Amino acid sequence: MPWYDYLAAFFAGMVLANVVPHFVHGVSGDPFPTPFSKPPGRGLSSPTVNVVWALVNMVIGYVLLRVGHVSRANLASLGVFFAGVVLLSIQLSISFRKKHPQ
Numbered sequence: 001m002p003w004y005d006y007l008a009a010f011f012a013g014m015v016l017a018n019v020v021p022h023f024v025h026g027v028s029g030d031p032f033p034t035p036f037s038k039p040p041g042r043g044l045s046s047p048t049v050n051v052v053w054a055l056v057n058m059v060i061g062y063v064l065l066r067v068g069h070v071s072r073a074n075l076a077s078l079g080v081f082f083a084g085v086v087l088l089s090i091q092l093s094i095s096f097r098k099k100h101p102q
Helices: 003-027 047-067 075-095
Strands: none
Touching: 003 047, 003 075
């Protein structure tokens, strides 16, 4: 596989990991930081903005998943995909450990 397939698989994992917090907060009706809040990533966006942002991330992640040829038949791409999930999940847990004001 070309190197850019692995890069796509890695970013697919990162983008799809980012879907979870935005979607969960959005459908729960809770405000949560997005790149569109003021200040970006620190302020709070509405639940609707979070759901839309999660869905945009889901579409982008799916496209990257397909481009990266991530499948059970390609264990290397699957490993790189999960490395992206792990990396962003840990980074998000560190970034959001301080609770935002509600």
